[in-house]
Amino acid sequence: MNYTICLLPGDGIGPEIMAQAVRVLNVVGQKFGHTFTYTEALAGGCAIDAVGDPLPEATLAACKASDAVLLGAVGGPKWDNLPRHQRAETGLLKLRKELNCFANFRPATLFPQLASASYLRPDIVSKGLDVLVVRELTGCVYFGQPKGIVEENGERMGFNTMRYTESEVRRIAKVGFEAARKRGKRLCSVDKANVLDVSQLWRDVVMEVHKDYPDVELTHMYVDNAAMQLVRDPSQFDVIVTGNLFGDILSDAAAAITGSIGMLPSASVGESGPGIYEPIHGSAPDIAGQDKANPLATILSVAMMLRFALNLEAEAAAIEGAVSAVLDQGLRTGDIYQSAPSDTSGLTLVGCTAMGDAVVAALQ
Numbered sequence: 156m157n158y159t160i161c162l163l164p165g166d167g168i169g170p171e172i173m174a175q176a177v178r179v180l181n182v183v184g185q186k187f188g189h190t191f192t193y194t195e196a197l198a199g200g201c202a203i204d205a206v207g208d209p210l211p212e213a214t215l216a217a218c219k220a221s222d223a224v225l226l227g228a229v230g231g232p233k234w235d236n237l238p239r240h241q242r243a244e245t246g247l248l249k250l251r252k253e254l255n256c257f258a259n260f261r262p263a264t265l266f267p268q269l270a271s272a273s274y275l276r277p278d279i280v281s282k283g284l285d286v287l288v289v290r291e292l293t294g295c296v297y298f299g300q301p302k303g304i305v306e307e308n309g310e311r312m313g314f315n316t317m318r319y320t321e322s323e324v325r326r327i328a329k330v331g332f333e334a335a336r337k338r339g340k341r342l343c344s345v346d347k348a349n350v351l352d353v354s355q356l357w358r359d360v361v362m363e364v365h366k367d368y369p370d371v372e373l374t375h376m377y378v379d380n381a382a383m384q385l386v387r388d389p390s391q392f393d394v395i396v397t398g399n400l401f402g403d404i405l406s407d408a409a410a411a412i413t414g415s416i417g418m419l420p421s422a423s424v425g426e427s428g429p430g431i432y433e434p435i436h437g438s439a440p441d442i443a444g445q446d447k448a449n450p451l452a453t454i455l456s457v458a459m460m461l462r463f464a465l466n467l468e469a470e471a472a473a474i475e476g477a478v479s480a481v482l483d484q485g486l487r488t489g490d491i492y493q494s495a496p497s498d499t500s501g502l503t504l505v506g507c508t509a510m511g512d513a514v515v516a517a518l519q
C-alpha cells in the first residue's frame with residue numbers, strides 16, 4: 156500500500172526527532188511492503204519566520220491531502236511574545252480545529268525498564284501504570300463564546316465560557332467507550348457535576364451513551380478527586396474520558412507521574428480525515444541542535460499513527476517491540492538516563508541519532 160504522510164517537523168528539537176521517526180517509518184515500509192510518501196510543510200515558529208503565519212494555507216492543504224499528519228513540536232522563546240494570533244500554539248489549535256480532531260488520545264504508560272523514572276513510590280508503581288486519557292479537544296472553555304477582557308465597575312474583568320453541546324459530548328463519550336472496549340473495559344468519566352451545569356449535561360449524556368456499551372463498566376469522578384487518585388493509585392484507571400480543560404490538566408499529570416516526558420506519544424483524531432500524531436513534549440529549546448533529544452516519543456507516535464490511521468497493527472507492534480528492545484539493551488538518552496537509579500552500570504548514554512540507529516537496527 157502507498158500512504159501519504161504530512162510531516163510538520165516544527166521548531167527546536169522537532170526536526171531532529173522527526174528525522175529519526177522518518178527513518179523508522181522507512182524501515183517499516185521496507186519490512187512490511189508499504190510505501191510512505193512524505194510531504195513536508197512549515198508549522199509553528201519556522202512558519203512565522205518564513206511567511207508570518209504559524210499555520211500557512213499551504214500547510215493546511217498538505218495536511219488535508221494526507222492520510223495522517225506527523226508533528227514534531229512547535230514554539231520557542233523567540234516567538235513567545237508575539238500577539239496571540241501569531242503564536243505557534245495558535246497554529247496548532249487551528250490545525251486541530253480545521254482537521255476536526257476532536258478526540259485526543261494520551262496514553263500514560265510506563266515501560267517496566269523505566270520504572271525508577273516514575274515520581275511515585277515503588278509500591279504504587281508496582282501495581283502498574285497504564286492509563287489512557289481521552290480528552291475532548293475542540294470545545295469547552297478554550298473555544299466557548301462569549302469571551303474577552305472588558306471594563307466593569309471601573310476595573311478589568313476577564314471571562315471565558317465553558318460550553319458543550321449534547322452532540323459534542325456524545326461523540327467523545329463514544330470514543331471513550333470504544334477505547335475502553337479495546338482495553339480493560341473500564342471507563343471513568345471525569346467532570347465537575349457537583350458545581351457546573353455544563354458538567355451535569357456531560358454526565359447525563361455519558362450515561363445515555365453507556366446504554367450502547369453495557370459491556371463497559373462506567374464510573375464518574377469529580378476532577379479534583381481524579382487529580383488526587385491519579386497520583387494516589389493510577390492502577391485503578393483504565394480509560395478516562397473528560398472535557399478539554401480537565402483533560403489538559405489530567406493528561407499532563409498522568410504523563411508527569413511516569414517521569415518520562417520524552418517517551419510519551421499522542422494522537423488527535425476526528426470522525427474522518429487525517430489525524431495528528433505527535434509526542435506530548437514541546438520543542439525543548441534548551442537542548443535543540445545538540446543531538447540530545449529523545450526521539451522515542453515521536454517514534455511511538457509513529458506506532459500510534461500506523462495503528463489508528465492506517466490500521467497497521469503488526470507494524471505498530473513491531474515499532475513498540477523495537478523500542479522496548481533498545482531499552483532492554485540499556486540505551487538511554489539524557490532525559491531517561493538521569494532518572495535511572497544511582498547504579499547506571501549496564502546503561503549507555505546515547506544521543507538522538509544513536510537512539511534512532513538502535514531502533515532501526517532492532518526493527519531490522
Ligand code: NAD
Pocket residue numbers: 168227228229230231232235244247416417433435436437438439440441442447448449450452488490
Ligand atoms: P518542553 O516539553 O519543550 O521541555 C520541558 C523539559 O523537558 C525541558 O527540559 C526539555 O529539555 C525536556 N524535554 C522535552 N522533550 C524532550 C525530549 N524529547 N528529549 C529530552 N528531553 C526533552 O516544554 P517547555 O520547555 O515548557 O516548552 C518549550 C516550547 O515548546 C515552548 O515554546 C512551548 O510553547 C512549546 N510546546 C510545544 C508543544 C507542542 O508542540 N505540542 C507542547 C508543549 C510545549
